[in-house]
Amino acid sequence: MTLDTLRQVTRNRYGLALGATADDLYTDAMLTSIINQAIRLICQKTFCLYQAAKSISLVNGTQTYALGTDVLLEDESTFVYTLASTYTRLKPRRQESLLEQYGPFQSVAAAATLGGFFCHAGYQDNNQRMVTIIPAPNASGTLKFNAWIYPTDLSANSDTPELADGDQDIIHTVACWKLAEFDLSRGREGAQGIEVWAKEAMEGIDSLRARLMSTMTRPLPRSLREPRELRR
Numbered sequence: 001m002t003l004d005t006l007r008q009v010t011r012n013r014y015g016l017a018l019g020a021t022a023d024d025l026y027t028d029a030m031l032t033s034i035i036n037q038a039i040r041l042i043c044q045k046t047f048c049l050y051q052a053a054k055s056i057s058l059v060n061g062t063q064t065y066a067l068g069t070d071v072l073l074e075d076e077s078t079f080v081y082t083l084a085s086t087y088t089r090l091k092p093r094r095q096e097s098l099l100e101q102y103g104p105f106q107s108v109a110a111a112a113t114l115g116g117f118f119c120h121a122g123y124q125d126n127n128q129r130m131v132t133i134i135p136a137p138n139a140s141g142t143l144k145f146n147a148w149i150y151p152t153d154l155s156a157n158s159d160t161p162e163l164a165d166g167d168q169d170i171i172h173t174v175a176c177w178k179l180a181e182f183d184l185s186r187g188r189e190g191a192q193g194i195e196v197w198a199k200e201a202m203e204g205i206d207s208l209r210a211r212l213m214s215t216m217t218r219p220l221p222r223s224l225r226e227p228r229e230l231r232r
Contacts, residue, residue, distance in 0.1 A: 001168050004157040007031045010172045014179050031175070034182070036153045038174035039161055044072060046209040048163065049148040051075075056131075056143045061110045063136040066128040067119070067147065074119050074129060075146040081114060081133075083141035090133070090143075091116045098134045110138035170204040177201040 001009070010031055043049055049072060056065050058081070067074055076092040093116030102108045102115065115134050122130035131143070151162045161168055177197035184194055 001160065001165075001171075002157060003032060003035065003154040003159045006035050006154075006161075006168075006172055006175070010035065010175045010179070013172055014176045026179075032154065034178050035171060035175050037178055038171050039154070039163075040150050041174055041178075042163070042170060042205060042208070043150055045205045046212050048208075048212060049150065051146060052149050054145055054147050054149075058133075058137050058141045058143055060139055061136050063105060063108075063134065064130055064132045065143070066122060066130055067145075068149075069126045069128055070149040070152070071129050071147045072150060073148045074131070075148075076119060078144075078146040079117060079131075080144045081137065081141055082144060083137075083139055088114065090114060093118055093134075095120070095132075102134055105132070105134055108135045111135040112138055167208055170201070170208055173197070173204050174201045 007028060011026070054068060054071065054074075056067070058065070079090040079092070081088045081090055095118045098116060098118065099105070113135075114137060117131055117133045119129060119131050122128040133143075154161065161171060163171070177194070177200075180194040180197045
């Protein structure tokens, strides 16, 4: 299905009139955002992700950088700092051990030799994952690493999700769930109630995850496996 079709199906399933744009709660832009959120949630819960090479431009004296809005989880064993033709593999370190060695980060002067890094939750656009390097580099360079990333967000009407055609119905189901959550936050009652949408969405996600897991030939990294307490 194209993005335009996904929006129309979501409107129909959620009980909205086709082409209803007078209510700014359900514009095409909002539905596109909801659908992309749904796809990201599906990919996160089913481990339907890409592994890709990423890079960040480092700035003299800057310690902390966003890893990118598409990054779900970084592979800490692959972080490499490149300056001119020199490659330096960085070691992941616990924040506490870096504090013990260097003291308060804000007082650590930039240096050519980097002691290590740690990744953490972020606060920038879409709460991106972040990396902090101690000491900060004293020259511009490039940080390269591998990460598990989400598919590219849909934007054009003709864009299609990268899930197989037979698995795409789950997208508008999860989108309706997210619309019901949004309505609840605004004091508006969802078309069928949030519990109904949540149950149907999670059943679809669980079914898709089981099918995808049965075809896997390589084990997932431990950090990507869902904690026991989150399993439904």
